[in-house]
Amino acid sequence: MQKLALFLLLFSNLLIAQNDGWNKIKEDIYQKTVKENSKETVKDPDIVAFTTYGFAKGETIQLDPAKQITSVQTSFEDLKSFIKSDLDLKKDSKYLVKIQMKEPENYKYNIFLLDKITKQDKEKLEHYLKKNYDLTSIEYISKEDAKNNAKKELGVEEGDLFEEDVFPASFQLYSKKPLQLEPVTKLFPKIVEDTIDNNQLPNFIVFDVKT
Structure with missing residues (x-):
């Protein structure tokens, strides 16, 4: 006391x-x-x-x-x-x-994935994230979804020139507490391309x- x-x-x-x-x-x-x-x-x-x-x-x-x-x-x-x-x-x-x-009420992070990862790679990483981090939600965004989201945000019309292959698949994480994602990059170098902390305010x- x-x-x-x-x-x-x-x-x-x-x-x-x-x-x-x-x-x-x-x-x-x-x-x-x-x-x-x-x-x-x-x-x-x-x-x-x-x-x-x-x-x-x-x-x-x-x-x-x-x-x-x-x-x-x-x-x-x-x-x-x-x-x-x-x-x-x-x-x-x-x-x-x-x-x-x-x-912030929710902390937001992105884990960008390398191209050509397998379904097993994705499931392995997702299992690790759910087991080792206290998450409120986790969402997988495919390359196709990432491309479509970018088109919508940028206002790209059908037929416009657009580099479609530059948007990687990713996991979007939400948590009530700050997360340290350095171990993810080190443990999954053949799956994870980069991690982004969206809370640098x-x-x-x-x-x-x-x-």
Whole structure:
């Protein structure tokens, strides 16, 4: 019990440190004043500029170009709509707004298969995945299905030039928890071509706002 109490205390202090200097304006949304040069409040028609940055869990906030996601100018009204929260900003000033991202309800992965694998190869891999991973669902997508899905998404009409053989068969996996798929590539080198993690979203986003 003492160890648990100590852990909870340390965890609580860590959360406080992460949000030190930030003003909580809504659940999972924080605002920090960098420079305030006016007492005049920004209103909906006013134009603001903001740059967004993405960060991983526990990462220090440094507004590095490598972390930049986008940079735009828009109305203050649109900024509030995008963030889904009211903001108290003054003109000719600079602020940071931090949004904690929610964990996905389902984690999604793709395992792309090499061409010319046998039915037995497919069944062997599927059995391994179901036995060794806690999956909510698993779906096999054939080369034909992958081709048709690509045509639909790209808006390709019948008769259009289209490289039909470039889309591999795959397994699409869903799980409530993150998965480590490196063992699959190592154990099935003659079956698996590649694995894709579709969940590489930032843990939190920071808006660098200039009014």
